[in-house]
Amino acid sequence: MTALARLATLFRRAPMFRDRSNAIATALLGIAIAYAGFRFVEWGIVNAIWSLPQEAGSQACRATRGQGACWAVIAERFRFIVCGAYPFDQQWRPACACLLFLVLYVASTIRTLWNWRLLALWIALPAAAVTLLRGGLFGISYVPSEFWGGLPLTFLLSTVGFAAAFPFAVALALGRRAELPAVKGVCIAYIELVRGIPLVTFLFMASVMFPLFVPQGVTIDKLLRAQIAIVLVIAAYVAEVLRGGLQAVPKAQYEAAASIGLSYWPSTMLIVLPQALRVSIPALVNTFIAFFKDTSLVIAIGLFDLLGAAKAVIVDAKWVGFGVEVYLFTALVYFVFCYGVSQYSRTLEISKTL
C-alpha cells in the first residue's frame, strides 16, 4: 500500500468522516471553525502587541484595538495579577505559598497517603502557607492580610475553606441521620437554609453584619471574616455530599458492626465513615472545584483574589478597556487548574478500586 492510500484509509476511518452526514457536517462546520480560528489567530497572535517599551503609554495598543490583542497588559501587570498588592520585594513568599498548595494538591492524588497522613498534610501545608504570607516570624517581615492577593489568596480561601469545613460537614451529615429530633432538625435547617441563600449574601453578612455581633473593640480582619463565611457555606454543601456517601454504605455494614458489639461512635468512626468518605471522594473533588471558582465572589466585598486582582488591573487609567485580554488570561489560569482537577476526578469515578 502506498503512503497516499494509507493516508486515505486513515482519513476515512477518522470519526469525522465515518459516513456521509459526518463528512458533510465536518466540511461545512470545518469551514466556519477554520474561519473563526483564523480570525482568532490573526487577532491574538499575528496582530497582537506582546510588550510595550518601559514608561510608554498604552497608545500603541489603543491604535490596534479591534485588529490585534494587547498582551502587553499581561506582560506588564503579571506580577500584580498573580501576587496582588503584596510588597514587590517580598513576592517570593506568595510564590512559595502557591507552590505549597500545589504540593498539597499533588500529594492528595497519591493513594498511599489516603489515611491520617493526608489529614496531617491538609493541616500542615495551609498553615505553613499562611505563616509564609503573614510573616512576623523567623526574621521575615510581617505583611497584613489586606496586602494578600492574587493566586495565593484564591488557593487559600478555597483550600482552608474546604479543610476547615470538613469536620463541621461530617458533624452535620451525621447529625442529619441522628435519631434525636432536635439534632436532626437543627442540622437539616442549617443545611437547607445555607444552600437556599446565595454565597454573596453570606459574604456581605461577614463584611457588614459580623462587626455588629462582637463586643466593641474586638476587630477581626476582613479576610478572616470572609474565610469564616466561606467555611460555613462549604460545610453545608459538603454535608450533602457526605449524606450521599453515608447512604451508599450497605446496611449490612452497620448490622455487622453492631453484631460484634461496637456502639455508635466506634462503628461510625471505624466502619461507616471510612467507607462513606471513599465513596464520596469524586463528588468532594467536584465540590472543591466549584468552590475554587466561587471564592472569586470575594470581589464583592473588596478582597483581591486572582479575579479581583485582574479586575483591578483594568481600573488603572492606562489599561482601561483591555478587559478582554486580562480576563482571557485569567480564564486560562482557572481553566488549566479546574480542568486538570476535573479530569482527575473523572479517572476516580471510572476506577472501581475506590
Added chain:
Amino acid sequence: MAVVVGFIAAIAFQAAANLRARGIASGFDFLDRTAGFEIARGPIDFSSRDTYARALFVGSINTFRVSLLGIALATALGVVLGVARLSSVWVIAAIAKGYLEVMRNTPLLLQLLFWYSLWQTLPAPPDALTPLPGVFLCFRGLFVPSPVWQTDYPWISIERPALAGFGFQGGASVSPEFAALLAGLTMYTAALIGEIVRGGILAVDKGQSEAAAALGLSRIRILRHVVLPQALRIIIPPTASQFLNLVKNSTLAVAIGYPDLISITNTTLNQTGQAIEAIGLAMAVYLAVSVSLSLAMNAYNAAILRRGERTT
C-alpha cells in the same frame, strides 16, 4: 440545645448593645424613607425621591426578570446542547463538549466580567453598529424600535431610537449590564443543563429507541416522542436545582453593576447602616423564591410521574 440557645441570646444581646452604641436605628421604619439614589431605567419607574421599599421592590423585579428570562433561554439552549453532545456527527458532539468544558472550568463571575468587557469594546453611540435598520448597538447598550400605544388611529406607532446627547432616546433598550448578566447566566447554566439532558437521554433503555426505529419512526421523531418523554423524569429534579442555582447566581450582578436585589440591598445598608434588616429582607426573598420554585418543580415532577404510571 441550651448551649445553642444561650449562644444566640448572647449574640443578640451584644448586637443590640452595639447598635445602641453606634446610634443605628433598628426596625423597618427606614423602608418608608426617601432612598436618594438613582436606579438605571427598568420596567418600573424609579426616581431618587422614591422610598427604600420601592427601591428594594425594583431590585426584586430586576432579579426576577433576569432569572426568568435566563431560565427560559438556558433550558432551550441546554436541551439543544444535551442532544448535540450525543449527536452521531462527531464535529457537533466535539463542539458541544468543548463548550461544556470551558463553561464548567471557569468561574461564572469571570464569564460575566468577560461578556461585560467584550460589550465595552463596541463603538461609541455616534458610530453605533446598525445590524438592522433602526437597531443600534453601541457600548451604551442595544437600542431597538418599540411599539407605542396611541389614543387615536392607527392606535399603534413604532418609535425608533434616535441619537441624542451621549446615547439614544426612544424605543426600547437593553443595558450592557443586563445583557452581560443574561448572556453569562444563560450560557453557563445551559452547559450544566445540557449535561443533565445528556444523562437523562442515556439513561433511557436503548431497546426503546431501537423498538421505535423498528416501527419506522425517524430519528427526530424517536427523540421527540419516545426518548425525551421518558428522559424527562430523570431530567427534572436536577434541572430544578439548576434553576435555583441560576436565581442564586443572579446575585453576581453586583460585580457588574446591574441593579438586582442584592446590589440595591447593599446600597441601602451602606446608606442606612441597618445591615441586619436589609440583609434579612434579601435573604427572605431568596428563600421564598427557592422554596416556591422547588415546590413548583416537585409538583410538576409528581405530575410527570403520574402521567408515566398511567401510560405504562
